[in-house]
Amino acid sequence: MGDHTDTSGDEARLLRTRLVGSLRSNGVIRTEAVEAAMLAVPRHRFVPEAPLHIAYADDVYVTKRDSDGEALSSASQPSIVAEMLEQLDVRPGHRVLEIGAGTGYNAALLDSMVGPRGSVTTVDIDADTVRRARKALDEVGGERVRVVQGDGQLGCADGAPYDRLIATVGTWDLPPAWWDQLVDGGRLVAPLSIRGCEHSVAFDHVDGVMRSRSIVSCGFMPMRGLGSQEGRTVELSEGRIMTFHVEHEVGADGARGALDGRGMTAWTGVQLNQNEDATQLSLWLACAFVGYGRMSAPFGDHGLQRLLMRWANPAVVEGEDFAYLVCRRTRSGTEIGVRGHGPSGAALAARVAAEVREWDTECRDGVNLQLTAYRRGHAFDEAARFTVPKRHTALAIQVVPVNAELH
Ligand SMILES: C[S@@+](CC[C@H](N)C(=O)[O-])C[C@H]1O[C@@H](n2cnc3c(N)ncnc32)[C@H](O)[C@@H]1O
Numbered sequence: 001m002g003d004h005t006d007t008s009g010d011e012a013r014l015l016r017t018r019l020v021g022s023l024r025s026n027g028v029i030r031t032e033a034v035e036a037a038m039l040a041v042p043r044h045r046f047v048p049e050a051p052l053h054i055a056y057a058d059d060v061y062v063t064k065r066d067s068d069g070e071a072l073s074s075a076s077q078p079s080i081v082a083e084m085l086e087q088l089d090v091r092p093g094h095r096v097l098e099i100g101a102g103t104g105y106n107a108a109l110l111d112s113m114v115g116p117r118g119s120v121t122t123v124d125i126d127a128d129t130v131r132r133a134r135k136a137l138d139e140v141g142g143e144r145v146r147v148v149q150g151d152g153q154l155g156c157a158d159g160a161p162y163d164r165l166i167a168t169v170g171t172w173d174l175p176p177a178w179w180d181q182l183v184d185g186g187r188l189v190a191p192l193s194i195r196g197c198e199h200s201v202a203f204d205h206v207d208g209v210m211r212s213r214s215i216v217s218c219g220f221m222p223m224r225g226l227g228s229q230e231g232r233t234v235e236l237s238e239g240r241i242m243t244f245h246v247e248h249e250v251g252a253d254g255a256r257g258a259l260d261g262r263g264m265t266a267w268t269g270v271q272l273n274q275n276e277d278a279t280q281l282s283l284w285l286a287c288a289f290v291g292y293g294r295m296s297a298p299f300g301d302h303g304l305q306r307l308l309m310r311w312a313n314p315a316v317v318e319g320e321d322f323a324y325l326v327c328r329r330t331r332s333g334t335e336i337g338v339r340g341h342g343p344s345g346a347a348l349a350a351r352v353a354a355e356v357r358e359w360d361t362e363c364r365d366g367v368n369l370q371l372t373a374y375r376r377g378h379a380f381d382e383a384a385r386f387t388v389p390k391r392h393t394a395l396a397i398q399v400v401p402v403n404a405e406l407h
Contacts, residue, residue, distance in 0.1 A: 012044050015056035022058070023082050034085045037112045038078070046105035046136045047075050063103060064129065071221050073129050075103040076168055080200065080218050087202035087214050088166050088189045090114060097162040097181065098122040099152030099190075099223075100169035104133030108142045110166075121146040121159045125225050153226040155181040167191065170198055170220035172229035173390040174210060174373050187213075191220040192371075194388055194395070196231055196245050196294050197286035197312075199279070201371055210373040210393075217279035219312075236295070236322075244315055244322075246293030251319070255293075258322035258341040265305060265326060266340065266353040270360040271333045272308075281336075282314050283369055284359040285352065287386035287397050291317040295324050305339055321348040325356075362399050370400045 020038045023029045029038065044055035047063065054061065064073040085106075090096060092115040098107055101124035110120045122145060124130050130149045137145050148156055152167065155177035165182050167190040174190065182188055188203045188210060200218040203210035222228065234252045236242040237259045244255045272278055286292045294312035297304065307313040308325040315324035321342030327334045336356055340349025362385075363369065373393045374380050380387070384396035 012042060012052055012056070015052055016043065019056045019058060019078060023079055028079045028082045028086075030086055033090065033113055034082055037085070037109045038082060040112050041105065041108045042140060043075065043078070043105055045140050046103035046108070046133075048136075061103075063132070064126075072224075073102050073124075073126065074221070075105050076220070080216075081106055081109070081168075083216050083218075084166060084168070084189050084200050085109060085113070087200060087216065088164050088187060089202075090164055091118075093117040094163040095159070095161070096120045096164040096166065097156055097159070099155070099165070099167040099171075100124060101130060101133040101147050102168065104137045104142065104145070104147065106166075106168055107133065107145045107147070108137060108140060111137075111142050111145050116144075119144070119146070119159070121148060121156050121162075123148045123150050123152045123156050125149070125151055151225040151227075152223065153177065157181065162186065165189075167223075168220070170222040171227060172223070173227065174203075174393045175227055176375070176392055179205070179210075179375060184208075191218050193222075193229075194283065195247055195286040195290070195292040197282050197292065197314075199283060203371075203373060208375070208378065212371040215280075215283070215369060215371065217277070217282075231293075236297075242295065242297040244293050244295045244317070246291065246317060250291050250293070250317065252291075252293070252317050254320040254342060255315075255317045255322045258317075258320075258345075259304065261341050263339050263341040264346050264349065265337045266346070266349040267328075267335060267337045268353045268356045268360075270336045270356050271330065272327070272336060273333050276333075278308060280363060280369060281356065281359050282309075282312070284363060285314045285316070285355055287369075287388060288355045289316045289318075289352070293317065305337070308334075308336060316348065316352055318348055319344075321345045323349045323352045325352075367399050367401055370398045372396045372398070 029035050047061045060077045062071045062074040090113040094114045096110050101122040107122040134147045153175045160181035161183045165188045170191045182205045186205045192201045200216045201212050202214045233245045234255045246252045295315040305326040308327045321344050323340040326337045326339050338349040338352045381396040386397040388395040
């Protein structure tokens, strides 16, 4: 890589060192390679409009919005950037393709990791974003990075095959071009959404399948263009800001107004430990229910039972019935419950509660979920715990011992 010289002085360097130090101490940065890249590349040069303390906060920095205020481009939050670089395992000499150039910051990190023998190509759908990334990269010594305007669904055939492919924009599927352009033995890291439940999944591409090595919860802006998969958002109750987001094909009208009617709660007896991450439970339920979606109730308690999560709380719609996760404090932690509304809401809540118990029995300590992606039409693991069909791929989800997941 070129010399990412930082001429903007000691303050930026100090803030950068502090940010990287905290990512190291909280275990997000685990390797010298990622640490060295994040210390070397001046993030503030990719967001020159931001004050220095903002440029080095562990926060997303939005650089472009549409007329409704929705974010169209950003520099992603440094902790997820670091996490995904750890998942990607970039080595000197690798040829890397990134989907979603954005500010160019991650491409600069990749460039610094692959070194002079490697190469980095980054693709963005928007011409103005490509120009911005090109300018920032040129200014910090990243001239070697190729910045290409195009739809990332098609990858970038010119330059393929790649040893590593990373998407920094949310994707619903693994399109054919990514399979075709990644070497056998290569690795793909992408924020993959299953029924609106998004995780950064690191896949190894071996013998025509993609098998996950690690799965990390994340939240990215969705891909536009050929791969866009608009969901649908339903307002749950008039006058209270609560929404439910599901896949487009799901008949979600039953969710509208459901909370205004009578409800009942099925308590599961399943306890979450203090500070336990319940995102694997979300993924489990997303795999188990076609009508899974994320419920958000950001302000106040709305007179509801306490939601398990304020944002992206797991919920399920089926016909006129709606069920969502709630919780109550107990002596030993937090107990998970499922609240059901609608004519058969109690039965739906009982089925969701049964899956929470299954998750508790099968997928707590010492085990993890593993995703295997198959190209559509290829032989498929019928014995998987869950299967989720996509347009170009089919996903098989298994429960595996943690030590089978290689980091
Ligand atoms: C979160 S930003 C990427 C952050 C970037 N890696 C960085 O370091 O600043 C997501 C980017 O994906 C781009 N994008 C959205 N849909 C795309 C598509 N179909 N193909 C390529 N890029 C796309 C957006 O324009 C946006 O710039």
